[in-house]
Amino acid sequence: MAVAHSLPAEAVIVDLADFDTRSGSFAERALFNNRLVIVTLCFLATLVLGYQAFGLKLNAAFDKMIPTSHPYIVNFLDNRSQLAGMGNSLRIAVAATEGDIFDAEYLDTVRKMSDELFLMPSVDRPYMKSLWAPAVRWTGVTEEGLDGGPVIPDDYDGSPESIEQVRVNVERSGEIGQLVAANYQSSIIFVPLQDKIAETGERIDYHALSKRIEVLRAKYESEKIRIHVTGFAKVVGDLIDGLQQVMMFFAGAIVICTAVLYWYTRCLRSTLLVVACSVVAVVWLLGLLPTLGYELDPYSVLVPFLVFAIGMSHGAQKMNGIMQDIGRGTHSLVAARYTFRRLFLAGMTALLADAVGFAVLMVIDIQVIQDLAITASIGVAVLIFTNLVLLPILLSYTGVSPVAAQRSLRAELRDAQDAGHGKHPFWAFLDLFTQRKWASIAVLTGLAMGVVGLAVSFQLKIGDTDPGAPELRPDSRYNRDNAFMTANYAASSDVYIVMVRTPQYACGQYDTLMAVDALERELQQLPGVEATSSLAGLAKTSNAGMNEGSLKWFEIPRSQDMLNAIITRAPREMFNQNCDLLTVYAYLKDHKADTLASVVNVVEAFAARHGTDEVRFLNAAGNAGIEAATNIVVKKANVQMLFLVYAAVIVLAFIAFRSWRAVVCAVVPLMITSVLCEALMVALNIGVKVATLPVIALGVGIGVDYALYVMTVTLARLKDGMSLSEAYYRALIFTGKVVVLTGITLGIAVATWAFSPIKFQADMGILLAFMFVWNMLGALILLPALGHFLLSPKTRMPTVSALVEVA
Helix, strand or coil, X not given: CCCCCCCCCCCCCCCHHHCCCCCCCHHHHHHHCCHHHHHHHHHHHHHHHXXXXXXXXXXXXXXXXXXXXXXXXHHHHHCHHHCCCCCCEEEEEEEECCCCCCCHHHHHHHHHHHHHHHCCCCECHHHXXXXXXXXXXXXXXXXXXXXXXXXXCCCCCCCHHHXXXXXXXXXXXXXXXXXXXXXXXXXXXXXXXXXECCCCCCECXXXXXXXXXHHHHHHHCCCCEEEEEEEHHHHHHHHHHHHCCHHHHHHHHHHHHHHHHHHHHCCHHHHHHHHHHHHHHHHHHHHHHHHCCCCECCCCCCHHHHHHHHHHHXXXXXXXXXXXXXXXXXXXXXXXXXXXXXXXXXXXXXXXXHHHHHHHHHHCCCHHHHHHHHHHHHHHHHHHHHHHHHHHHHHHHHCCCHHHHHHHHHHHHHHHHHCCCCCCHHHHHHHHHHCHHHHHHHHHHHHHHHHHHHHHHCCCCECECCCCCCCECCCCHHHHHHHHHHHHCCCCCEEEEEEEECCCCCCCCHHHHHHHHHHHHHHHCCCCEEEEECHHHHHHHHHHHCCCCCHHHCCCCCCHHHHHHHHHCCCHHHECCCCCEEEEEEEECCCEHHHHHHHHHHHHHHHHHHCCCCCEEEEEEHHHHHHHHHHHHHHHHHHHHHHHHHHHHHHHHHHHHCCHHHHHHHHHHHHHHHHXXXXXXXXXXXXXXXXXXXXXXXXXXXXXXXXXHHHHXXXXXXXXXXXXXXXXXXXXXXXXXXXXXXXXXXXHHHHHHHHCCEHHHHHHHHHHHHHHHHHHHHHHHHHHHHHHHHCCCCCCCCHHHHHCCCC
């Protein structure tokens, strides 16, 4: 937001020979006296980093999405090797559109798919399950005692007799609702994934894995077979597929910002130069990331958008100052040096405020958000050079259109003259808010909106508010697949696992199993829990089976010998090899925040009542358990992040203004906007989670720019003895145009995200556009209204105003 000048701040120098090249700061002399070297180095850096950008990968890592130091996740990681497939896995449902699964062609399709999936890299093969897996067995009571075997017997040959035997085996397997749908029209292939590909040690390429799954789906889907896939890996793969369309939005943002800037300046060459420098900043960012060993993930891929938009706004500041100096007749090089001299520190302060909004995200113990903070910080660092240094130097060569420069100067002088006579209608309307009547209305309205927004914001949910993957559109292929899973399987894809630690070889003791059974009963009472599974439940079923199937014996046997006999036949996922870890599975209807919170509360309360030094009930594993831990961290981080970002912004504002009254005027509108943004999230049913957590911090960090520039000029004029109305009107005609331009440019650029196929990008676009526009309105309306009650002509001028010459 450049500060315009109604009279030249420095001498108008037409002939470059009349300019003292030794004037200015050391930084100015070093840069502008070596312009060709700087431009050449920047050109070479752009070529090198542009080449490096081709090596940038778009991927994600499961571990980066979770808060690794949270106690729940520590428990999960400590036992991860014994909980294979319980964190990161795929569930592939093969559905028969005609008849049921007891069909030779259907079973053959499942076999072929299972074989291909088994051979895929990154699959944790020993724990893979399907109807064809030898570990999927049936157990039955016969006249001779218990009998059992694999669900699909070794002598299966596809004959009607063999298929009938498979039907009987499925009914006795206990897999109905888990691997087999209750309506017998589909079955699951469960595919656990490794942390890293065992053969190469490399991280999983989720985009490549998702493509393999899609190839498999296309190969085996037919009129008789439909395939549905869910799991973290598929969500990430679909996100990356959708984000490849982001380039269209990036191109759209460039077009929109260019159009708005050209409409304001009417100078094609300088407009294109500002756009080019902002694009260069993005190229440098994308090139530095792989150079420094970073990747883009689906959550940080939006940062280049923000870097470009911020670059455009700061570029407009520099161009505005140079254009007005050239309009007075100043040589383009001298005009560029004058603008650099006046605006570098002010621009640096504004970019530091932007950086604060990013930097506070580092305190959040989720690596994907920390990576976003680092990526954005690199982007801001790049902008300091490309837009505060490179752009003025390039403009010193190209200058601006003389016609556009004269038009800008005439408009500025006309507005300055109007300050003493008839005012420009729009600026005159804004100036009304320095008067008591309008100021009172604005302050009371702002406070009322803040109070209402605060009341609504208390309903803000932490975590997902919709079933499926909220990052994707409700009608996306993934969410349709998830809806199929939820409708057909009691053992849903949302699995919450409680780990029960015991002494070695004590997991099968009677007292332990009785405690586990009690926990299961409490979990089963929750409306969000569809089913549970544990060794205790298996012991009851097996005990009845060993007693001719009589339900009178459906209880945990007291005989340890009987328990030992049951344990030897139990699936390995229910306990570990040393028999010192039991797992209790809770299959949830969804992973909404309320569902997860209810399970966490029950388990925590039960552990407090029944846990001992020898038997400990530990939260939590499974995808739902991990998400519950993430929600807890996000809830804490949301408060912590807001506190830190506002503390940092207040410190920066106080350093700039040296007046607590001015700080209040600048920061209160930001706070009201933050509260209203949370209320908007409630209205749009958007929860606070990894994808949306950074929005408010980013909005505050960028939004404070408006207040910084408006308040700087206002305080400078108050120190000169002007009234608040005169001082604020001067600020409006000097900075108001670019404040509005910046708000419109940023708002429009991010608002285009609302059309993204990725829902979380659309949500961020709506929320950021709201914050940018409302922060702009707060700086133009609520700031002067508060100033009426707090500021006076004796208010001290900010330190940065020494760098901003105003007439």
